[in-house]
Amino acid sequence: MSTTVLGYNISAPIMIAPTALHKLAHPEGEAATARAAAASKTIMILSTTSSCTVEEVASSCNAVRFFQLYVYKRRDITAALVHRAEKNGYNALVLTVDVPRLGRREADIKNKMIAPRLKNLEGLLSIEVDSNSGSNLEAYAKATMDASLCWKDVEWLRSITNMPILIKGILTREDAIKAAEIGVAGIVVSNHGARQLDYSPATITVLEEVVHAVGGKIPVLFDGGVRRGTDVFKALALGAQAVLIGRPVVFGLAAKGEHGVKRVIQMLKDELELAMALSGCPSVKDINRSHVRTERERLLSML
Numbered sequence: 351m352s353t354t355v356l357g358y359n360i361s362a363p364i365m366i367a368p369t370a371l372h373k374l375a376h377p378e379g380e381a382a383t384a385r386a387a388a389a390s391k392t393i394m395i396l397s398t399t400s401s402c403t404v405e406e407v408a409s410s411c412n413a414v415r416f417f418q419l420y421v422y423k424r425r426d427i428t429a430a431l432v433h434r435a436e437k438n439g440y441n442a443l444v445l446t447v448d449v450p451r452l453g454r455r456e457a458d459i460k461n462k463m464i465a466p467r468l469k470n471l472e473g474l475l476s477i478e479v480d481s482n483s484g485s486n487l488e489a490y491a492k493a494t495m496d497a498s499l500c501w502k503d504v505e506w507l508r509s510i511t512n513m514p515i516l517i518k519g520i521l522t523r524e525d526a527i528k529a530a531e532i533g534v535a536g537i538v539v540s541n542h543g544a545r546q547l548d549y550s551p552a553t554i555t556v557l558e559e560v561v562h563a564v565g566g567k568i569p570v571l572f573d574g575g576v577r578r579g580t581d582v583f584k585a586l587a588l589g590a591q592a593v594l595i596g597r598p599v600v601f602g603l604a605a606k607g608e609h610g611v612k613r614v615i616q617m618l619k620d621e622l623e624l625a626m627a628l629s630g631c632p633s634v635k636d637i638n639r640s641h642v643r644t645e646r647e648r649l650l651s652m653l
């Protein structure tokens with residue numbers, strides 16, 4: 351099941367997606383998740399909005415780590431985050447492009463969600479936002495995130511770091527082509543776990559279009575709804591190099607900390623291994639397009 355992503359070996363094509371605020375799930379937060387990733391020989395992508403700092407996670411284990419970046423209006427703060435990640439041995443930057451504003455999260459509004467202070471921004475950014483009318487997270491995002499983020503900003507990021515840059519949040523062939531043209535190291539097909547815009551497409555339905563558009567020039571990673579080893583298998587059959595898992599990691603962390611995250615990854619690996627064996631695939635390279643039939647193909651076959 352082993353494979354490589356950006357040249358790094360991982361034990362299976364299953365990586366840990368960036369998700370915010372792991373201490374809401376477990377007191378040890380991202381440090382526990384990082385240890386689980388290391389023990390599982392996979393890569394964790396640390397969120398900018400983590401509850402352990404870049405430095406705490408770096409010192410919690412010796413593993414390949416990527417850093418997910420949100421670009422703030424304050425570019426000096428964004429640059430400081432990038433430099434801290436690089437200095438602390440993060441191996442790639444994953445630029446999330448689907449949060450110019452936070453999506454309308456009605457549960458957060460109804461519950462008047464108040465996000466804990468973001469550890470990575472302590473001493474860098476202190477903004478008080480009025481959350482009486484709803485989600486403090488939404489208000490905070492609006493006050494701080496740079497909604498003008500666009501392609502030229504990738505150039506700026508390149509000028510301040512040597513880390514390879516991946517773009518997370520690609521859903522169309524046009525954006526995939528543009529990303530490959532400007533020479534990023536990879537892309538992640540993602541709709542942010544369907545947390546941003548209702549009616550954005552299910553990622554599995556656009557994966558193949560993106561893979562074709564990129565034509566093997568850069569690796570395509572995939573996330574959204576991966577809950578079983580068979581989901582990993584389907585994504586690989588449609589051309590993804592590896593998948594990221596978001597919620598399952600947080601559920602495992604909440605249930606049993608580091609052990610819970612390891613267990614989630616092991617369950618997915620066991621299921622993937624079985625799906626591969628039962629499909630005649632001795633290695634992930636043997637998983638190909640003929641192993642899946644899309645909904646469109648199923649309907650066409652009935653004509």
Ligand SMILES: Cc1cc2nc3c(=O)[nH]c(=O)nc-3n(C[C@H](O)[C@H](O)[C@H](O)COP(=O)(O)O)c2cc1C
Nearest residue numbers: 367368369370397446542543573574575595596597
């Ligand atoms: C609670 C939660 C927090 C998230 N926080 C971030 C984040 O900080 N940065 C980011 O790029 N994506 C974030 N995401 C999106 C995930 O990286 C990923 O795209 C998504 O969760 C994948 O779908 P899945 O949860 O179905 O596996 C978050 C998702 C969840 C569920």
Ligand SMILES: CCCCCCC(=O)C(=O)O
Nearest residue numbers: 370399487490491494545
């Ligand atoms: C500035 C706070 C925004 C946090 C967004 C975290 C995230 O990506 C998510 O909850 O989804």
